Amino acid sequence: MKAIQLRNPDDARSLELVDTDTPQLREGEVLVKVHAAGVNRADLLQARGHYPPPPGASEIIGLECAGVIVDPGTTGRREGEEVACLLSGGAYAEFVAVPEGQLMPIPEGYSMTEAAAVVEVxxxxxxxxxxxxxxxxxxxxxxxxxxxxxxxxxxxxxxxxxxxxxxxxxxxxxxxxxxxxxxxxxxxxxxxxxxxxxxxxxxxxxxxxxxxxxxxxxxxxxxxxxxxxxxxxxxxxxxxxxxxxxxxxxxxxxTTLRARSTEGKAEVVASTIENVWPLLADSRVTHHIHATFPLAEAAAAHELLDSGEVTGKLVLEA
Amino acid sequence: MKAIQLRNPDDARSLELVDTDTPQLREGEVLVKVHAAGVNRADLLQARGHYPPPPGASEIIGLECAGVIVDPGTTGRREGEEVACLLSGGAYAEFVAVPEGQLMPIPEGYSMTEAAAVVEVxxxxxxxxxxxxxxxxxxxxxxxxxxxxxxxxxxxxxxxxxxxxxxxxxxxxxxxxxxxxxxxxxxxxxxxxxxxxxxxxxxxxxxxxxxxxxxxxxxxxxxxxxxxxxxxxxxxxxxxxxxxxxxxxxxxxxTTLRARSTEGKAEVVASTIENVWPLLADSRVTHHIHATFPLAEAAAAHELLDSGEVTGKLVLEA
The missing domain is CATH 3.40.50.720 (NAD(P)-binding Rossmann-like Domain)
Incomplete structure (x- = not known):
């Protein structure tokens, strides 16, 4: 698959779309084809080598996405189901493996891009x-x-x-x-x-x-x-x-969300769906997207976020 | 009434029993004749001038006592009722004014001295x-x-x-x-x-x-x-x-207990009576008194507590 990686590990700006292995599913995970991935400040730190992924997490950058399940693994999920995903890493890619407890429905009336902009926040x-x-x-x-x-x-x-x-x-x-x-x-x-x-x-x-x-x-x-x-x-x-x-x-x-265990993340995700998703469905709380970029231009998105001139979120699109 | 005061404000060891005014009751307070007063490390700090009483509190040292209500003021309490008291100050004295919400029953089977040893802890x-x-x-x-x-x-x-x-x-x-x-x-x-x-x-x-x-x-x-x-x-x-x-x-x-409002102290007192007093009544939790002193010897009690050689509590008795 294609994924964003650092061409030069010492240069945070050297993010490039390259060929790499499609993730292998572990027990309880589904494979999601990524349509949109949110950009977070933590991603900038990771590109600079200051925020290594927790043990067992993908080395690929990206803490949230929206996409379609292409392999439900051993879960009872349906192939073709559209989902938003809270991740420990791996969103800046064509495919990502996601523990079932970190799957969320696409908020009512939201596009994939909009969904990818709200998961982490x-x-x-x-x-x-x-x-x-x-x-x-x-x-x-x-x-x-x-x-x-x-x-x-x-x-x-x-x-x-x-x-x-x-x-x-x-x-x-x-x-x-x-x-x-x-x-x-x-x-x-x-x-x-x-x-x-x-x-x-x-x-x-x-x-x-x-x-x-x-x-x-x-x-x-x-x-x-x-x-x-x-x-x-x-x-x-x-x-x-x-x-x-x-x-x-x-x-x-x-606190950090990323360092929570799989169980801890599932708990947060369930409570967020219960308490926040209804507020998104009727627009009492709205997404706030500053700009979108093609996935291949992740470096430009990072540069813009780093400038301090962003209001709301940046999203990468497949 | 008699109360402990510093003869020399610059000498924490100059605690002496002297004549002073009996406290005036404010709305919602009862007057308690003190039979026993617990000694706390905060008392040592106050004697050294490092822990001034909160606004409105007695200038006299002492954060807990047990005694008898001698004037119920405007409350519905009964003259002669034995009570343990959480205080913002004033326990090292013959009488102390206590907001009703800071009164506790004497734990079942406890003497006045034993009661005075458990309120603050x-x-x-x-x-x-x-x-x-x-x-x-x-x-x-x-x-x-x-x-x-x-x-x-x-x-x-x-x-x-x-x-x-x-x-x-x-x-x-x-x-x-x-x-x-x-x-x-x-x-x-x-x-x-x-x-x-x-x-x-x-x-x-x-x-x-x-x-x-x-x-x-x-x-x-x-x-x-x-x-x-x-x-x-x-x-x-x-x-x-x-x-x-x-x-x-x-x-x-x-946190400090002493800086809480009267309402905040009443909340703590009510929850402590509900959750801890039953454990005292059947000795699942016990008091631990290291030594007792007559009230007039408060200075000696302070010296002993300051030595670090105390296991459990010191109590002053009227």
């Missing part, structure tokens, strides 16, 4: 804000990078949960996108200190920055507040003042 | 391991300072919840006490690195050390593990590697 946002943090109506949530793939989805989902939504972004244009999606409090991080604006007001923070924002995030939290870190774009190591946690009973939690 | 351990962490049967919990007031209680409660219990302590004698109370895994922190012994095995850690143990605590946690920090005897500031949190989905949570 829906599972990430729901597993963290719904399943882990238990975000409730009346609470205030802060979403960093509100105009990104995660952010554009999280704003809408949090509004559906009845929360007040604060966001950070780096331009007036991006903040306007956040406002249109429902965000209530807009902070341009280039002009204002979000901790000063939101001091003591946030019940939950969804953070993709890490070390650089830790002190400010803790300041922004309310009593019983939870800081949930899902990305480390601002570094991993910093000083922490644990004394800041105790009086307000703060929590710092870190 | 029971509420602290239950609110953190039961209410916050949701410790379940089959999980592994690590309790630092296993032979202390919190530790001796936590070991027993965790065994009742069906957990495997690991403890740290600083001597073979203290570890033997922990073993007798039910601890399964014993680590002498002077001889072994607990993180090496417990690497990746702990679902929950109850920590009283803070900064000094942060890195080791994170190493000791299992996937989805929770580090709950309730004391900072090993300092507040340290470096953190946030990258350690994400792949195993770790949480760091800090």
């Amino acid at each position: 829906a599972c990430t946002v729901w597993s963290n804000l719904g399943m882990l943090a238990g975000l409730r109506a009346g609470q205030t949530v802060l979403i960093h990078g509100g105009a990104g793939g995660i952010g554009t989805f999280a704003i809408q989902l949090c509004k559906q949960l009845g929360a007040t939504v604060a966001v950070t972004a780096g331009s007036a244009e991006k903040l306007e996108t956040c406002r249109e999606l429902g965000a209530d409090i807009l902070v341009n991080y280039r002009e204002e200190d979000f901790a000063e604006v939101l001091k003591g007001r946030c019940d939950v923070i969804l953070d993709i920055i890490g070390a650089k924002y830790l002190r400010q995030n803790l300041r922004a939290l309310n009593e019983d507040g939870q800081l949930i870190i899902i990305g480390l774009q601002g570094g991993v190591k910093t000083e922490i003042n644990l004394g800041a946690l105790l009086p307000r009973r703060l929590s710092i939690r870190g | 029971a509420c602290t351990v239950w609110s953190n391991l039961g209410m916050l962490a949701g410790l379940r049967a089959g999980q592994t919990v690590l309790i630092h300072g296993g032979a202390g007031g919190i530790g001796t209680f936590a070991i027993q409660l965790c065994k009742q919840l069906g957990a495997t219990v690991a403890v740290t302590a600083g001597s073979a004698e203290k570890l033997e006490t922990c073993r007798e109370l039910g601890a399964d895994i014993l680590v002498n922190y002077r001889e072994e690195d607990f993180a090496e012994v417990l690497k990746g095995r702990c679902d929950v850690i109850l920590d009283i050390i803070g900064a000094k143990y942060l890195r080791q605590n994170l190493r000791a946690l299992n996937e989805d593990g929770q580090l709950i920090i309730i004391g900072l005897q090993g300092g507040v500031k340290t470096e953190i590697n946030l990258g350690a949190l994400l792949p195993r989905r770790l949480s760091i949570r800090g």
Whole structure:
């Protein structure tokens, strides 16, 4: 089959479509012909060698796709069934092997491309804000990078949960996108200190920055507040003042979807289908696609995402 | 009334029994004549000026007591009722004003002195391991300072919840006490690195050390593990590697009971009476009193607790 690989392992830009082996199915997996694959920031890290696949996962980049089952293996699935897939890797390819628990229906009214744009963000946002943090109506949530793939989805989902939504972004244009999606409090991080604006007001923070924002995030939290870190774009190591946690009973939690076990991913997928898919079917939450690229132009998609000029998601099409 | 105060504010050892005003009742409070008051490590910090009472709380030291209601105020309580009390302060005195939601029954078969020895530890351990962490049967919990007031209680409660219990302590004698109370895994922190012994095995850690143990605590946690920090005897500031949190989905949570609102304390007290008091009534969990002192000798009790040679609790008696 054809798949994207690095021609030169030391050059993250050398992504090329090459011939490679079609994946072998393991027990409980189906083979999916990929029609569309979402691009994630983690893909950029993997191309740079900073985010190796977990043991047993495909070496090929790509954490989500939509396509058609061409071999149901030992599962009871039907050949020809259209599915969206949460993956540990392998989406930037003609075919991918998927554990049955990571298959999702194509959301009602969605194209393959649209489906590939929501799998990873829906599972990430729901597993963290719904399943882990238990975000409730009346609470205030802060979403960093509100105009990104995660952010554009999280704003809408949090509004559906009845929360007040604060966001950070780096331009007036991006903040306007956040406002249109429902965000209530807009902070341009280039002009204002979000901790000063939101001091003591946030019940939950969804953070993709890490070390650089830790002190400010803790300041922004309310009593019983939870800081949930899902990305480390601002570094991993910093000083922490644990004394800041105790009086307000703060929590710092870190998660990644990719490192979860097959069982853990199946649990997230099932809960996301139950709680989020109905919101997609009637457009209470919508996908937000910035641009699409042919699979062969994965390098160009990576370059665009890396520029910071993307609002929402990029999708590769077969 | 008589109460313990610092004769010299700069000398934590200058605790003396002096004459002061009897507390005025506020709405919803009862006046309790104190028969026994538990001694906590927080009391030592307060005597040193490091742990000021929260706004509105008594300036007098002491976070728990048992005694008799002498004025029910506007509550429906009965004069003469024997009660145990969770306090924001004021226990080292002849009388203390107590919000009704912080009154507990004297556990069945307990003396006043025994009751005063369990209020703070029971509420602290239950609110953190039961209410916050949701410790379940089959999980592994690590309790630092296993032979202390919190530790001796936590070991027993965790065994009742069906957990495997690991403890740290600083001597073979203290570890033997922990073993007798039910601890399964014993680590002498002077001889072994607990993180090496417990690497990746702990679902929950109850920590009283803070900064000094942060890195080791994170190493000791299992996937989805929770580090709950309730004391900072090993300092507040340290470096953190946030990258350690994400792949195993770790949480760091800090809490103090004293900083909770009156409503928050009432919630903890009600849940502790419901879940822990029955275990005291039939001795499945027992108090552990190291020594008692007359109230006038509070300074000697503080000196003993500070020595690190105490196993279980110290109680002051009227």
